[in-house]
Amino acid sequence: MGAYLIQRTLLMIPTFLGITLIGFLIMRLAPGDPAELRAAGGLGAAAGGGISVEKRGSVDEAVAQWRAQYGLDKPLHTQYFVWLKNLFTLSFGDSFKDNQSVWNKILERLPVTVKLNLWSIFVVYLVAIPLGIYSATHPNSVGDQITTLAAFVLFAVPLVWAATMAIVFICGGDFYYLFPPGGLESLDFSEDWPLLKKMRDHAWHLFLPVVLLSYDGFAGMSRYMRASMLEVLGQDYVQVARAKGLSEKIVIMKHVLRNSLIPQVTILASILPGVIGGSVIIETIFSIPGLGQLGFESVLARDYPTVLALFTVSAVLTLIGILISDILLAAVDPRIAFGRRQQ
């Protein structure tokens, strides 16, 4: 198993380099110079052109200095290698926007996004697995068709619409004040509150973002569950279990369910790449200080180091997710041998 792990990890290196290279090139080749932008930000409208020639000269000087400070004056490939070298010491450099360490900024925001997404994955499994079980044990019944259609329709509901409707109708109070308009805790939140009150406040704030992040996952997951369960149900050993006189409940819960859960494990890996991207909309709408919001703000401010760091973090998360789901798959299913992964 050790050898397998090493092999898998080595294969991820080119993928990882590819992702960072794409991110790097996009940031560097896009029009718009962060140094100019920063100069413009610092000097107000002065850099825009309504400025005398000699003053313009000193602006240029400042821009050049600043470029040199961040290594933006070097050729592209040198910049990339410097960036890679720094990566080994887990240094993503300083943010162009506020000179804070990018790594600290990310560490600060990571728990929020991870919490949001873990809850959402939990909710997806919590709803979709029972739905899938029901559909598979009552195939082609009216109930099966209705749940399938409902999940399918939910899947087509655009996130931006669902979120806007929530903001308009049930948050903030133009119509119903059921949920807070945003943030992670109430304005008067204090650490002195009793634990139960703190938890309630958290749940109240997290509920809508988590539901909105989850609802479109129900369709896919319940379909997968249904399909894999139907496949297991058709196998001989299930017939044997029934012939032994086991109750249907035990057959389903003990014999069928376990084996049909195996494929669901791998789906975890395909969810991860979307984590930061999917969080952008939700975190922006509900002003939740997570990675998605950080990413969107950094993109708008052309904060190269932060955006690139987010690319890297989410790529690493994804690759780790793939690795973990491979290992889990082999761990749950002894029939899958390490190193002989089916295509």
Place this chain on the structure above:
Amino acid sequence: MSAMPSNTAALPSMDNARASANGEAAEGLWSDVWKRFKRNPIALAGFYVVCLLAFMALFADFLANDKPYYLEYRGKTYFPIIRSYIVDVKLGRWPAELLNAEFKKLEGAKSVFPPIAYRPSNINLLEPLEPPSAKHWFGTDKLGRDIVAGMIHGSRISLSIGFVAVGIAVMIGVVLGAIAGYFGSWVDMVVSRLFEVMLSIPTFFLLITIAALLPPSIFLTMGIIGLTSWVGIARFTRNEFLKIRNLDYVTSAIALGVSNRKVMFKHILPNALAPVIVSVVLGIAGAILVESSLSFLGIGVPAELVTWGSILHEASSTTFAWWLAVFPGFAIFITVLAYYLVGEGLREVLDPRLRGLR
């Protein structure tokens, strides 16, 4: 296997199977596909909605316009909407008395206006944020622009971005997938690595990044969405090519000395197309969703253009104006649902593994 009532009892007739195996008479295959697709009422409903949307986008100028279809003015008759097309392609000019005229205020004119007598560019600061009424069916936004007109013309942007973006994705995806699947060995290794990179990359974040860095433009948005969404199509194509490449007819074509390019695109591609088509239809829905998300975030499409997403964007800041949230969002939802239904219907008809199973 899907929401639709199962109806695929019919096997493709033997003649059709033989015809498509010969590679000739592709028409036979497609008329068979249509015949079986038609039997699925839900998918067919989706198809009609798609047609209706296409009609709306195509004839947006005739459905919502501040110019009349027909105008009698000072003893002459005009067809201002048609005339505006002629002027646009520089084949004619406006008559002097109609140049920059406000058609609704012409004295003593007899005119027939479209059902929605506004264009999305008609700003009316006297009627900002009006709730739905007989005059403005879906209300107005904060600049007093009519929402129905904005939605009708916005469908053009949504659909054209959907189609062009997917067109770009298909070209990249099919070519890369074909190369990987056809040549195999190290070529496949390299290209598959590229697929892996694109799959592990946070696509939506990548998209936001590029869209925010580039100047806002419809065409750039189409290109960006296309460039970031080809992986699915490429993988389908690759897998099909891997399978078909080893069939006898391909081997014999190669033995006859047919060029690689011809074998790939003339002999293999037509038979590999079926699963690709499903992902194309679903891809259009995906591109429309992505465009609406980008407009919602205020990037991608220029700010002065009214799109479904940009109306939603306004709704999220003026939360009392419920009409800004309900209608355009519902339009995106219906469009996406319609494409999904057509895609699922096609999958059932085209997927060889499902053929004849039920």
